[in-house]
Amino acid sequence: MSPDKDQDPSEPVAGSYADYLNSEHVDERIDQPRIAAAVREILLAIGEDPNRSGLKDTPARVARAYAEMFTGLHQDPSELMATTFDIGHAEMVMVKDIPFYSTCEHHLVPFHGVAHVGYIPGPEGQVTGLSKLARLVDLFAKRPQVQERLTTQVVEALEDNLHPAGAIVVIECEHLCMSMRGVRKPGAKTVTSAVRGQLRDPATRAEAMNLILSGQNR
Ligand SMILES: Nc1nc2c(ncn2[C@@H]2O[C@H](COP(=O)(O)OP(=O)(O)OP(=O)(O)O)[C@@H](O)[C@H]2O)c(=O)[nH]1
Numbered sequence: 001m002s003p004d005k006d007q008d009p010s011e012p013v014a015g016s017y018a019d020y021l022n023s024e025h026v027d028e029r030i031d032q033p034r035i036a037a038a039v040r041e042i043l044l045a046i047g048e049d050p051n052r053s054g055l056k057d058t059p060a061r062v063a064r065a066y067a068e069m070f071t072g073l074h075q076d077p078s079e080l081m082a083t084t085f086d087i088g089h090a091e092m093v094m095v096k097d098i099p100f101y102s103t104c105e106h107h108l109v110p111f112h113g114v115a116h117v118g119y120i121p122g123p124e125g126q127v128t129g130l131s132k133l134a135r136l137v138d139l140f141a142k143r144p145q146v147q148e149r150l151t152t153q154v155v156e157a158l159e160d161n162l163h164p165a166g167a168i169v170v171i172e173c174e175h176l177c178m179s180m181r182g183v184r185k186p187g188a189k190t191v192t193s194a195v196r197g198q199l200r201d202p203a204t205r206a207e208a209m210n211l212i213l214s215g216q217n218r
């Protein structure tokens with residue numbers, strides 16, 4: 001699709017839901033003026049001068065960044081997963097090493113890492129587009145989160161929308177609240193998993209874990 005000459009690149013793109021997700025759309029339900037006012041207060045509270053030249057645009061800039069970082073609060077996973085198709089594949093499908101960034105709801109600093117998302121199609125054989133698995137991770141990551149809830153929400157969205165015979169989500173993250181402050185353990189990884197249906201079976205689960213671990217040198 002060639003860009004419309006008259007389209008302001010800073011404006012959300014009108015069109016399909018896919019266009020919307022591909023755009024730099026920022027949800028108007030996130031109250032940016034309120035965020036900016038709060039950030040200005042934080043700057044004052046730490047003893048900074050919010051009017052100095054380096055900081056004068058910071059409240060609005062942080063507001064735009066937060067609107068992007070928390071846009072998943074206003075996105076509906078079932079809309080994202082609306083397109084499914086039957087390609088007669090009944091075996092495991094996995095997208096692994098999906099990189100993502102999220103925000104720790106305790107300290108509002110990032111946690112980041114990779115997600116591995118897999119499922120076995122259900123009796124109707126419905127599969128979804130591979131990119132949708134990565135988009136699902138982002139949708140839930142772009143909210144104030146804890147890693148355990150993120151893991152569960154992704155697996156439950158797979159269950160609710162694809163009705164798979166089994167599903168597995170494994171997430172490996174570094175939490176900056178544990179690296180840059182507090183206990184200060186940079187490099188420590190937190191691993192969480194959520195497993196449903198046939199993937200609870202030890203042999204099937206072992207197959208999934210082999211897929212996840214293959215090619216890893218960490
Ligand atoms: N279970 C879980 N804990 C998390 C996650 N992200 C951060 N935490 C933890 O949340 C806890 C909050 O503990 P508090 O004692 O209330 O906060 P704190 O005084 O800042 O704790 P420290 O980080 O130990 O300095 C910390 O132990 C964090 O490591 C997460 O995704 N899952």
Ligand SMILES: [Zn+2]
Pocket residue numbers: 104105106107108109175177178
């Ligand atoms: Zn934290």
